[in-house]
Amino acid sequence: MSEEVNNDEQADARRPGAPALEKGLDLLEALAAEPNGISQKALAGRIGRSVGEIFRMLGVLEQRGYVTRHPKTGEYSLSLRLFQLATHHPPSRRLQQAALPVMEELAAETGLSCHLSMVSGEHFLIVAQAESDRPMGWSVKLGAVFPFTLDFVSARVIAAFQRERRRTELVAVLARQSKVPADGIAPRLETIATAGYDMAPSTIVAGLVDMSAPVVDHSGQAVAALTLPFLPQRDQNRDPAVALALLRDAARRISANVGAATA
Structure with missing residues (x-):
């Protein structure tokens, strides 16, 4: 020996x-x-x-x-x-510390609120949230819990940006929770992963456009989703493409803060 x-x-x-x-x-x-x-x-x-x-x-x-x-x-x-x-420095706390300053900048630049979601079993929860300084708007409450279904852009983005084994697990959750066949979910997630984000009209609130981008770790897997509910306003943010670009940049910055490789 x-x-x-x-x-x-x-x-x-x-x-x-x-x-x-x-x-x-x-x-x-x-x-x-x-x-x-x-x-x-x-x-x-x-x-x-x-x-x-x-x-x-x-x-x-x-x-x-x-x-x-x-x-x-x-x-x-x-x-x-x-x-x-791990309990000395919980991941969600580290993520909050890395994300909040960037999220506050995003909310100020867009005049819209944004939130950060993490998966937990067959649900996802809102672990951080930033409000705009405008007197009216749409926001999601900090600590809110939602089912991990295809109805939510955050769930789709978190599932899309995973390695094969983990993505398969989350596809099974999406299929079960959404009551749809699993074989129809994977192509949609692949499209999201190729694009680098997801954006679609909200299935929950009429008039909103949900957009979300992944916050990734060093391996490129999503640890969270940064989501911006886009609400067009007369005097600001008429173009969702502008808000999407700011959102994706914010997600990249948060990813870098939590240790993701930078290009």
Whole structure:
């Protein structure tokens, strides 16, 4: 075992980047997909490495409390350590901090309110909201919860900008909640993903045009949808294309604030 470990460590040393960190992250991500535990050999196969490559790394993760090993089967599982770290800085709070200044600018520039939505099970909730300074307008309440259906532009955008597996899961939710066949949803989401946004007349409020753009993480997956209900007004914002351009720019800026790659 020791000779195999040394050879693997030498191979790691020749790789660019931070191979030890990459190895540790690969292990954590693989373990996260195995709630019932997994053997060392199976885990090595899962991430495409040898047992020797992961032997010491698993020991360190176990020593630091990120991984536990079953006393009888020897299978490895994630502990609650990562959850404990996450609770110190909840994602929704980080997202709010990154988004609110940009959203307030968007509301001021367009004279319209905007809101930020995140998925939660078979619903989505409004985690941030910015009002315009105009005396009249249309807005969605902070903390409001809506069913994850095709009626809502926020739901469509969140579902469209996902990797294949997650998108399939959300398509199933949309189909179930909207009572429509799943095979008719995927093409619509693909069109949205290609365009980079969604814009359509509101199915809830007559006269509104709903427009939404994704807030994405480093992998390009949507963590939220930034949505602007467009209400034409006589003296301002007659052109929805102008508001859409401002909305998409705001979504890009928020995405950059939460760590998305920038072009």
